[in-house]
Amino acid sequence: MRPIHDAEVLGAAAFSVEEAARACGVEVLWLQKRVEAGVLQVHVQSDGWRFDSVTLVRARRVAQLESCFDADPQLAALTADLIEEVARLRKQLELR
Secondary structure (H helix, E strand, O other): OOOOOOOOOOOOOOEEHHHHHHHHOOOHHHHHHHHHOOOOOOEEEOOEEEEOHHHHHHHHHHHHHHHHHOOOHHHHHHHHHHHHHHHHHHHHHHOO
8 A cells, every 4th residue: 555645635525435445445345344433434425425535544544554553443543543643733833
């Protein structure tokens, strides 16, 4: 899997579940299980689930953590939370 970088925000519901799965290199079922477990957030629309670019980056990160470290989804999600918080705090420090 390619390295994960900060993403450009494309909109609140830019990706279908199939597009998100393809972009993350995972199966649709993988995404469905992570949404049902509360690891990923989804926008529910009349045409199905939609993912924003921030969630897409998070999904890629969770998939990478699960794969590289054989982590279960909840542990990968917690690690992703910590990575996101550190990035937020670093940006906050840069603004000072």
